[in-house]
Amino acid sequence: MPRGSNGQSAGAGALLAILRDGRARTRGELAELSGLSRSTVAQRLDGLIDHRWVVAGEGAVSSGGRPAAVYTFNEAGRVVLAADLGATRARLAVLDLGLNVLAERAGELPVDQGPEPTLGWLVTAFEDLLAGIGRDLTHVCGAGVGLPGPVEHGSGRPVNPPIMPGWDGFAVPGWLGERLGAPVLVDNDVNIMALGEHWAAGPAADHLIFIKIGTGIGCGIISGGRLHRGAQGAAGDVGHIRVAASEAPCRCGNTGCLEAVAGGASMAAALRGAGVEAGGSRDVVALMRAGDLRATRLVRQAGREVGAVMASIVNFFNPSVIVIGGAVAEAGEQVLAGVRETIYSRSLPLATQHLGIRASELGDRAGIVGAAVMVVEHVLAPATIDQFVTH
Amino acid sequence: MPRGSNGQSAGAGALLAILRDGRARTRGELAELSGLSRSTVAQRLDGLIDHRWVVAGEGAVSSGGRPAAVYTFNEAGRVVLAADLGATRARLAVLDLGLNVLAERAGELPVDQGPEPTLGWLVTAFEDLLAGIGRDLTHVCGAGVGLPGPVEHGSGRPVNPPIMPGWDGFAVPGWLGERLGAPVLVDNDVNIMALGEHWAAGPAADHLIFIKIGTGIGCGIISGGRLHRGAQGAAGDVGHIRVAASEAPCRCGNTGCLEAVAGGASMAAALRGAGVEAGGSRDVVALMRAGDLRATRLVRQAGREVGAVMASIVNFFNPSVIVIGGAVAEAGEQVLAGVRETIYSRSLPLATQHLGIRASELGDRAGIVGAAVMVVEHVLAPATIDQFVTH
Incomplete structure (x- = not known):
């Protein structure tokens, strides 16, 4: 079967990119729009459904009398975790893939006690928030974290953060990703707020x-x-x-x-x-x-x-x-x-x-919305989806 | 046959994007890398060859004894015209798709005489340059022009240029495109120099x-x-x-x-x-x-x-x-x-x-190299190629 240049299943991400506008489409329409062969479209849709990115349903009755199956982006199929950590306070949220806030919490959280106590608290708080809406970590497709200091975005490591003793060079995505079972993206708080405000604007x-x-x-x-x-x-x-x-x-x-x-x-x-x-x-x-x-x-x-x-x-x-x-x-x-x-x-x-x-526009919520935007843009990028859906 | 969402032949641009690295590939390799069906790959390659973006050749002898046909990006198949117009001087060049300068000219050219005399001179000068290297306008896939004033890039129209009387709002791409028979992109001179220096760096x-x-x-x-x-x-x-x-x-x-x-x-x-x-x-x-x-x-x-x-x-x-x-x-x-x-x-x-x-790094050539970069990035973009190759 055809695979992308990086050895992954090419095409799944392209199909999802088409479906992200929320419209339902038939296999035939997806083959036309993507230029992929019908058999590739069928295989990729199976993978996307298995991974809960897409749902199948019945469309309008076609000329032949039988309704054609249609496929839609599954906005509620996965959730995103978002955390905006300040010098002394934190705001956390669970959002769906349409950036709707499903659960939220804000409170005192000193980042000056070092990364492990802070991030450990974060994991527990996320699990509580998920449990409150009947979800668990298996529903999470990614987490975004904003930190109050400079961050090397590619590695997600803080770089000499002045108000975060003990965090310098700490591999936040590795530590947190292992416990959450999902990819973790980290950036500084002002960058994620800018992402949130851009999404809102x-x-x-x-x-x-x-x-x-x-x-x-x-x-x-x-x-x-x-x-x-x-x-x-x-x-x-x-x-x-x-x-x-x-x-x-x-x-x-x-x-x-x-x-x-x-x-x-x-x-x-x-x-x-x-x-x-x-x-x-x-x-x-x-x-x-x-x-x-x-x-x-x-x-x-x-x-x-x-x-x-x-x-x-x-x-x-x-x-x-x-x-x-x-x-x-x-x-x-x-x-x-x-x-x-x-x-x-x-x-x-x-x-x-x-x-x-x-x-x-978003006030105190700019950070969590931006952290979620950062995750959704990463996770739903065609190349990432191709890697997820190795059917 | 499958067509892209804009009604053009999807896939040709994706194939060219793969081939732009200069490596020769078989139809089978291209089908694997792109996820396109074999029949789509064959159709699109025919279109790309007809339009001189790709050349076919013979590859290594395969296990069956017969050499498989291979396909390569045709860097010399088309040329790009580039013009960097200053307040009193102009520099023009013809480049191939690998940004090699094939012919070049610099000289006095006052832009303050209005757009039609200046651009008319430009067309004649481009035809001379092309003739000197045994080419003509049918080989041109696009032209890039830098102007010494603000330009609305989307439309290619100068916006209140202080030193270019008569140019305000003049539709440079339309006027020039009609005479050159190719798409024309316009930007201000400093932007195209930045593009050139970025390409060089x-x-x-x-x-x-x-x-x-x-x-x-x-x-x-x-x-x-x-x-x-x-x-x-x-x-x-x-x-x-x-x-x-x-x-x-x-x-x-x-x-x-x-x-x-x-x-x-x-x-x-x-x-x-x-x-x-x-x-x-x-x-x-x-x-x-x-x-x-x-x-x-x-x-x-x-x-x-x-x-x-x-x-x-x-x-x-x-x-x-x-x-x-x-x-x-x-x-x-x-x-x-x-x-x-x-x-x-x-x-x-x-x-x-x-x-x-x-x-x-490029000195006086930064503008013409940048103008050519602007054209090549536009013309070789997958969506543009899909429109060209409506086979």
Whole structure:
């Protein structure tokens, strides 16, 4: 029987790619659309049904009087696990292949206790979530994990993560994959949020920048519908871009970094310096909401500083939309106004004419949706499906 | 017979994609590798041979004693036309499908006389070049054109090009395609140079930024091996990024743009202000080479200004390589030193550790090679081949 160039069954993935639009199709239609022979189509469909990617049903009555069998993508046949791990909190979810959230949990989870305790807790929590909806690990086709630090995406290993002691180089996909019995994909939290926001925004926003303004500042970049990770996976590190006319010291060792003037930690420190109690970015936003003028002024200025950096990036990248998330972004229009004002006054008209600048659509869920998108795109890629379905 | 979802013959493009590596293969091997039925493979190969994309030959003697027919990609079967039009000069070439230059010409060609005289001259020049190598327009599978201004790539129409009066909205692909009898693709000159440099650098440089420092300053961006054009095709407009601590007036109407302090036109104007005769960027470089200290100082400072803007972009984009081209780049190390010095001191170590910063490999040929790459990638894409080969 014909096999693909990598020794797998070619064609199964191509059939699934056709069926992913949700329409039911007959064998004959699938043979026409794919150019595969009828016998290959029949074999591949058997494999796809065995592996629960496709369901067979009865179609409309054909001219001969007998209904032809039709085949449909089985959105509910498998589930995806998604985890968005922050510095101190985690959000987990189980989603179907249509990215509907079937079960969800959020709670305290310190990542600074090292990878094994954290990931061990994750496995148990996933099993609980699955049990709650009558599923188990055999239904899982993959898991996606976002981590609060740099990750080498190809291997899924954290690279010198500053706030995750013990995680440097840890093989997250291997450790977790063994216990979950499914492929595991890992990326940094800002990248998966960008994937989630891109999915929510739809294909019209094919050049999207997601900026997270929290304790620090970072961004995730979508170029032509795909995540742009850069040569070392370090793309999006805008928090350490030098801001004009500032000598503020930054935790990175330089001075005048964007994060040192507009990050939540630096704003909280400035408030403490003025005698106001503020532990972190969420406190700054709470103070602003309570009417504190110093906090309000800081948040607005932070928006302008972020806008000044993004103005250059808009000229360079020409995004269709800039989405702002993270704790400071919860200040809403107070921060967005500053970002918009500076970008619109400093970028070129051609690049700003149709540019959308708005707050996150998914909020706290951006990470888990993005982690699930990352898994679904990997698992349902034709080459991966060809490997799964070795009939 | 099976047809693709767009009503064309599915499979021909997939077979050509397999054969593009240059290896000869039998029908049986192609059926195995593609998953297509044997009869489809036979039909599609006939079509590919009729259209000169593939040649048939005799392979090794098989066990049965008779040599099996083998099929190979026909690199010399078709040619590509490439044109790189500048403000006052043009470079044209005829290349084969392996991107080898078969014939080439460069000369004066003012684009400010409007599209029809310029493009009419181009058609005649292409016919001359083809005749010189014993070919004619029937051998041409496509043409690529770079223009010195913004282009809407999808339609190939210039968009308000500042130095090309009469070209705004002109349907270059339609006009030229009718006369050449082949598909025509158009993009701006910096984008096609980036494509050319990416092809020359190879797939390891999959995140590449090409900066052209000439009269003005612009860049072409490769993300994940593909040209990043941005939402309005305006990506790469770094010449109008605001530079810290400068109020120099720019031709765009703003002040403090990178181009107003580091562009060739601004440097020539500064020299003229100091009583030195300098018409443009090439004169500035010539003066520097002749030992003029003012010109040398300006060129070095221009490198540092470009470096300061690129330092932020390196943090954002994490490129594997930055390639510098254009007339000012011909100042070589005098300009590169300033760029390197500023990027290495201001960008993050993770992003600069393996970052290459170097002068153009292809020099004046970057544009024609890139224009040919653009055409070959379009013409040999499986979907395009399926449309060509409607047997």
